[in-house]
Amino acid sequence: MFEIRSRTGRIFLQIFATVLLIPFAFPLVVMVKGAFAGEGLGNFQAVLRVPGFGRFFVNSLIIAAAVIVLVYVVTMMAAFGFAKLHIRFREVYFWLLLACLTLPEVVLLAPLFATDTKLGLYDTYWAVILPLAALQVPFAVLLTRNFINSLPDELFEAARVDGANSYRGFIYLVIPLTRPIGAAVLIFTLVAAWNDYLFPLVFLQSPDLQTITLVPQFFVGEFSNDQTKILASAVITAIPEIVAYLSLQRLFERGLSAGAIK
Amino acid sequence: MTGTSTPTLHRAASVSDEADGGGRRRGPRRPPGLPWILPALVLSVGLIYYGIGYTGYISTLNWDGISPGPEHVGAHNYTRMLHDPVFWAAVRHTALFFVLTFVVQTLVGLTFAVLMHSKLKLAAIYKVIVFVPVVLAPAIMAPVFRHMFAPDGELNAVLRHIGLGDLAQPWIGQTSTALPVIMFITIWEWTGVTFVLYYAAMTQIDPSVLEAARIDGAGNLRTLRSIIWPELRGTTVALAMLGAIGALKTFDVPYLVTIGGPNYATEFLGTYIYRQTIPLSHVGYGAALSIVLLVVALLMALALQFAGREREGR
Known part of the structure; x- marks a missing residue:
């Protein structure tokens, strides 16, 4: 964007960017430095030795995977229906769905708590999976519908002329053609499910079921005031997220800007 | 990441209007779609x-x-x-929080986006550092920030080290600085989104327009103000909506870093609802x-x- 011709100008810009970056890097430095303070690697060993630590990862994985599958299937079907099939009052349904985008999850606490205890869902994975998926679907449908809208109608009409029903059109056209936006949906859903704190906090009581976002609290109890262990546990839980981001960097950024670029 | 929803939101209406017009003309020939949207409706709307x-x-x-x-x-x-004074305090905090975090994120995100488009060295690394906070769970970073802003924490240590020891203070423990701390953490978390969206939107600007402005003698800042900034309006509006809804949803950071305190100084609507519903049982x-x-x-x-x-x- 900027054209800097002089050398001093370029150096100034580089320094400016670096200074601006310090507040962003500082917390990360604090985290890593604190985790290695005192016993160094011993902190990590102590954290990993705590029985049940791996369980948090497994639980987060199970919940995230279930939410992703649910959101993906339901979203692809709905986006296809909205974009290419005949629905009376289609926009009414669509706006009903869109209004859900503004919903803060805290609004659902009391009703879900009451309902979950009645249905026996309280303190099961489902108590977290279902509301998380429900909150992700509206945005995923919005994104995917826009994408499928841009696919030519002729494609679907030709398939129909050739005798393919909606189901075959979905499997052989929609699923393969929506791969780029499908990847974006997958990433959003993964981050949302993996990072969610409120639903696991309220709906998962037994330690066997709790997710990684509850790890810090667990360790505050476990190691009382030993900050270094708590920071070591933060580093360990952050590693999978950073690795996932670095290996899927393109996908993350493309997915994020998928909505912003016309 | 429901927050990322908004970029398309402000255009959703126009897109769906078009589709509706097309759909109605060809309507009868299309197979029924209601069964296809039903699972989503049951799950989400239901x-x-x-x-x-x-x-x-x-x-x-x-x-x-x-x-x-x-x-x-x-x-x-x-x-x-x-x-209820706490309710009104929460409303005030939310409003102030939205305005300040939005303005700072927009300025910083825009600056980074412009810089990264200007042949900066090490741009790939800078980008990662700005964006990594977006993927880290606030719940996991909370203990890090508690540690960083503690009276004997890293921030005060750095201040003392560079001779600004007078500025060292209990950041989280006093009402005057607790809310700014929450804002800092939020800005740290979300500027990556602002940056990536602006960065992507800038790649859509026609280079010949920028070239023309330059030939007309417009400097860098003038180009930014008169050409780039207006082109980004759609993104800015989307980010404003994202920020507003995000502010109203704020829960994790104030709950985990300051527990809404001290003396309700960082109480938000989200944390207040939680406090009333769960610990106080005023459902x-x-x-x-x-x-x-x-x-x-x-x-x-x-x-x-x-x-x-x-x-x-x-």
Whole structure:
């Protein structure tokens, strides 16, 4: 964007960017430095030795995977229906769905708590999976519908002329053609499910079921005031997220800007 | 990451209008689609509207969440809000929080986006550092920030080290700095999104327009103000909506870093609803607060959408 011709100008810009970056890097430095303070690697060993630590990862994985599958299937079907099939009052349904985008999850606490205890869902994975998926679907449908809208109608009409029903059109056209936006949906859903704190906090009581976002609290109890262990546990839980981001960097950024670029 | 929803939101209407027109003309030839959207409707609309309806009902009760046969109190929970200083403090914090975090994120995100488009060295690394906070769970970073802002924490250590020891203070423990700390953490978390969206939007700007401006003698800052910034308006409106809804949803950071304190200095609507509903068991009052929060969120989204569209039309 900027054209800097002089050398001093370029150096100034580089320094400016670096200074601006310090507040962003500082917390990360604090985290890593604190985790290695005192016993160094011993902190990590102590954290990993705590029985049940791996369980948090497994639980987060199970919940995230279930939410992703649910959101993906339901979203692809709905986006296809909205974009290419005949629905009376289609926009009414669509706006009903869109209004859900503004919903803060805290609004659902009391009703879900009451309902979950009645249905026996309280303190099961489902108590977290279902509301998380429900909150992700509206945005995923919005994104995917826009994408499928841009696919030519002729494609679907030709398939129909050739005798393919909606189901075959979905499997052989929609699923393969929506791969780029499908990847974006997958990433959003993964981050949302993996990072969610409120639903696991309220709906998962037994330690066997709790997710990684509850790890810090667990360790505050476990190691009382030993900050270094708590920071070591933060580093360990952050590693999978950073690795996932670095290996899927393109996908993350493309997915994020998928909505912003016309 | 529901927050990322908004970029398309402000355009959703125009897109769907088009599709609707096309659909109606060809309508009869298309196979029925209702069964296809039904699972999504049952899951999302079903669960969410059921929850909202239930919350609306609970908001008329004086209920602790457990005991059977709660007392119906009509609109009492709503009138109680009017005289609740903590509620109004939470509203003020949310508004201030939205304005300041939005302005700072926009300035910093825009600056990074421009810089990264200007042949900066090590740009790939800078980008990763700005964006990594977006993927890290606030719940996991909370202990890090508690440690960093503690009286004997890293921030004060650095201040003392560079001779600014006078500025060292208990950042989290005093009312004057607790809210700015929460804002800092939020800005740290979300500037990556602002940056990536602006960065992507800038790649869409026609280079020949920039070239023409330059030939006309416009400097870098002039180009930024008169050409780049107006081109980014759609993204800015979307980010404003994202920020407003995000502010109304704020829970994790104040709950985990400052527990809404000290002395309610960092109480937000989200944390206040949680406090009333779970630890205090004022489920009816919590539900009434939830309904108010929801109405505000919807009104904000609508207002920003109309503001955005009016401007685009001009």
